[in-house]
Amino acid sequence: MASFQGKKINPKRFHVSQIKFYVFLLPLAVFMILPIIYIFSTAFKPAEELFKFPPSFFVVDPTWENFKSLFELMAGSSVPATRYLFNSILVTVLTMLISIFLSVSAGYVLSKKKFKGQKLIFEINTLALMFVPIAVTIPRFIIIVNLGLTDRFISNILPIVAMPVGLFLIKQFIDQVPDALLEAARMDGANELQILFKIIIPSVRPAIATVAIMSFQSAWGNVEASVYYLNNESLKTFAYYITTFSSASTSSITQGVTAASALIMFLPNLIIFIVMQSKVMDTMAHSGIK
Amino acid sequence: MKKDKKKENLITAEASAPAAPRDKTEGRFYRIVHSEAFSGYMFLLPWLIGFCVFVAYPIIQTFIFSFSDVQIRLGEIETSFIGFGNYAKALLQDAKFTDALGEYAMQIILYVPVITVISLILSMLLNSKLKGTGFFRTIFFFPVIITSGPVIKMFIDQGVASFPGIENLIDFEKLAETLPQFLVDALQFLTSEFIMILWFSGIQILVFMTGLQKMDKSMYEAAKIDGATKWEMFWKITLPALNPTIVLNVVFTVVMQSIFSLNPIISKIQTDMNATDGSGGYGYASAMAWIYFILMLVILGVAVLVFKKHEKRLKTDRRFKLLKRAKGAKA
Numbered sequence: 001m002a003s004f005q006g007k008k009i010n011p012k013r014f015h016v017s018q019i020k021f022y023v024f025l026l027p028l029a030v031f032m033i034l035p036i037i038y039i040f041s042t043a044f045k046p047a048e049e050l051f052k053f054p055p056s057f058f059v060v061d062p063t064w065e066n067f068k069s070l071f072e073l074m075a076g077s078s079v080p081a082t083r084y085l086f087n088s089i090l091v092t093v094l095t096m097l098i099s100i101f102l103s104v105s106a107g108y109v110l111s112k113k114k115f116k117g118q119k120l121i122f123e124i125n126t127l128a129l130m131f132v133p134i135a136v137t138i139p140r141f142i143i144i145v146n147l148g149l150t151d152r153f154i155s156n157i158l159p160i161v162a163m164p165v166g167l168f169l170i171k172q173f174i175d176q177v178p179d180a181l182l183e184a185a186r187m188d189g190a191n192e193l194q195i196l197f198k199i200i201i202p203s204v205r206p207a208i209a210t211v212a213i214m215s216f217q218s219a220w221g222n223v224e225a226s227v228y229y230l231n232n233e234s235l236k237t238f239a240y241y242i243t244t245f246s247s248a249s250t251s252s253i254t255q256g257v258t259a260a261s262a263l264i265m266f267l268p269n270l271i272i273f274i275v276m277q278s279k280v281m282d283t284m285a286h287s288g289i290k
Numbered sequence: 291m292k293k294d295k296k297k298e299n300l301i302t303a304e305a306s307a308p309a310a311p312r313d314k315t316e317g318r319f320y321r322i323v324h325s326e327a328f329s330g331y332m333f334l335l336p337w338l339i340g341f342c343v344f345v346a347y348p349i350i351q352t353f354i355f356s357f358s359d360v361q362i363r364l365g366e367i368e369t370s371f372i373g374f375g376n377y378a379k380a381l382l383q384d385a386k387f388t389d390a391l392g393e394y395a396m397q398i399i400l401y402v403p404v405i406t407v408i409s410l411i412l413s414m415l416l417n418s419k420l421k422g423t424g425f426f427r428t429i430f431f432f433p434v435i436i437t438s439g440p441v442i443k444m445f446i447d448q449g450v451a452s453f454p455g456i457e458n459l460i461d462f463e464k465l466a467e468t469l470p471q472f473l474v475d476a477l478q479f480l481t482s483e484f485i486m487i488l489w490f491s492g493i494q495i496l497v498f499m500t501g502l503q504k505m506d507k508s509m510y511e512a513a514k515i516d517g518a519t520k521w522e523m524f525w526k527i528t529l530p531a532l533n534p535t536i537v538l539n540v541v542f543t544v545v546m547q548s549i550f551s552l553n554p555i556i557s558k559i560q561t562d563m564n565a566t567d568g569s570g571g572y573g574y575a576s577a578m579a580w581i582y583f584i585l586m587l588v589i590l591g592v593a594v595l596v597f598k599k600h601e602k603r604l605k606t607d608r609r610f611k612l613l614k615r616a617k618g619a620k621a
Contacts, residue, residue, distance in 0.1 A: 021420050029429045106337035115327035128345050130545050130586050134560050135579035139348035162340030192329050269435045277428045
C-alpha cells in the first residue's frame with residue numbers, strides 16, 4: 001500500500017518527466033475552457049459587436065448595457081422576478097434531492113439484491129434512457145391532466161424525478177462496491193437503510209455528484225412544466241421567465257438580452273459544478289475500497 | 291453463480307439472526323418482510339412508480355399514437371387508427387427523415403470509437419502522477435455542464451463548437467488523391483467536430499478513471515518483475531481489465547449522442563410534432579421516434595456484441611493466461 005496517497009492526487013514536486021503529459025493536456029484543456037470564456041465575453045458585448053461578422057471571440061469594449069435592458073424588462077413584468085427565482089430554486093433543490101435518493105435506493109437493490117424481474121427492470125430502464133425525450137411530451141401532458149396536476153406546483157417536479165440516466169450511472173458504480181463490504185456491515189448488525197446511507201452513498205460519491213449535476217441541470221433549465229402544465233404565472237420557473245424575454249423583446253436588443261440571460265442561466269450551473277466537482281474527483285480514497 | 295447464491299443465503303441467514311429476538315412475530319409475515327426480495331421491492335418502489343407513470347407509460351402511449359392519426363384541437367385529442375401509415379410515410383416518402391437517419395448512423399459510427407479512445411487516453415493521462423492533475427481533472431469533466439444544458443445550442447449557433455481554421459491545417463484534397471474518399475470524409479468530419487468530441491467525453495473520462503483506480507496494483511508489480519514494458523502492461527493488463535468499463539462507455543456514448551437535443555433527427559421530430567399544417571402531427575412524430583429508437587437499439591446491439599465477442603476471445607487468449615499467472619503470483 002505504498003502507493004496509497006489518500007486524497008492527495010497531486011505529487012508535490014514538478015518533474016521534467018511530466019512535461020510530455022503537459023504537452024497533451026494543456027492544449028486540450030484550453031479547448032475545454034473556451035466555452036466559458038465565450039459565454040462571459042458575449043454577455044458583455046455591445047450591440048455592434050454582437051452583430052459583427054465574422055463574430056469576434058473576445059469582447060473588445062465591454063458594457064453592462066445588456067444586463068440593464070434585461071433588468072428593465074424584468075421590472076416591467078406583472079409577477080416579480082424573485083417569485084420565479086424562488087420557484088426555480090425550490091424546484092431544483094427538491095428535484096435534486098428526490099431524484100438522487102430514488103436513483104441510489106433503486107440502484108442499490110438492483111445491483112446488490114436478488115429478486116424476480118430485477119434484470120428486466122434495469123434493462124427497461126436502459127431502453128427508456130434511449131427513447132427520444134421530446135416525443136413523450138404529449139403523453140406526459142395527458143397524464144398530468146388525468147392526475148389533476150395542472151396548475152399545481154408539484155407538476156414542476158414529479159415528471160423529472162425518475163431519471164433513467166441517474167439510475168443507469170449509479171447502478172453501474174454500485175456494481176463495483178465489493179459485496180464483502182456489505183456482508184461485513186450486515187454481520188455487524190447494520191440494517192438496509194444504514195447500509196444504504198453509511199456504505200453505498202459514501203462509496204459512490206462521484207456518481208452521486210454527477211447525477212446531482214445532471215438533475216440540477218434538467219430541473220434548472222426545465223421549461224416543459226411552465227409551458228404545458230401551468231397557466232398560473234406565479235408557479236412558473238425562472239428558466240421559462242428568461243425565455244419570454246429573448247423571444248418577445250424587440251429585435252435590436254434581443255441579441256444582447258439573450259446573451260445576458262444565457263449568462264445568468266449558466267452561472268448556477270457553473271457554481272453547482274464547482275461545488276460538486278471536488279466530490280466527483282474525490283474518487284474512492286476513503287470509502288474503504290481500494 | 292450458484293456458489294454465490296449459496297453464500298448469499300448463508301449470509302442473510304446470519305445477518306437476520308441477531309435481529310430475530312427483537313421481533314418475535316415469527317411466521318409467514320415475518321419471513322416475507324425480512325426476505326431479500328421484499329426489501330428489494332421496497333427500495334425500488336418509489337423509483338418504480340415515478341418511472342412507470344412519467345417515463346414508461348408515456349413511451350407506451352407514443353407507441354399507440356404511432357399507429358394513429360392524432361389531431362389536437364383545443365386541448366382535446368382525437369385519434370383514429372391508420373395502421374402502418376405513419377411508418378410507411380416516414381420510411382418511404384419523407385426523404386428528410388431517411389437522410390437524417392443516415393447522417394445519424396454515420397455520426398455514431400465515427401463518434402463512438404473516437405470518444406472511447408480519446409477518453410481512455412485522457413483518463414490514463416489524468417490518472418498518472420502529475421502536478422496539477424486535480425485541476426486538469428476538473429477541466430476535463432467541465433463540459434458535462436455544457437453538453438447537457440441549453441448552453442450548447444448557443445455555442446453551435448455561434449460557431450464556437452468548431453475550431454476555426456482547423457480544416458485548413460490538413461490538406462484534404464491532397465489526401466483524397468491517395469486515400470479512398472470515405473476515409474477522407476471521415477477525417478474531415480472528425481477534425482471539424484473535434485471540440486464537440488472532447489466536450490462529449492467528460493463522463494466517459496470519469497468512468498474510465500474509476501475503472502483505472504480500481505485496478506489491482508500488484509498485478510503491475512508482478513508484470514514488472516516478469517520484465518514487461520509499460521506498453522505490454524497496457525495491452526495485456528490494463529485493456530483486458532477495462533473491457534467491461536469500455537462496454538459501459540460505448541453504451542453511454544451511443545445513448546448520450548442519440549438523445550442529444552440538437553441531433554438532426556430529434557429536431558426533425560420536434561418540428562413535425564408541432565406542425566399544424568397537416569404535414570406532420572403527433573402520430574407521425576411518434577412513428578419517427580419509434581423508428582429511430584429501433585435503429586438505435588440495433589446499433590447498440592452490434593456494438594455490445596462486438597465487445598462481448600472480444601471478451602470471449604480474450605478469455606481463451608494467451609494474454610489472459612499472463613493475467614492469470616500474474617494473479618497467481620500475487621496469491
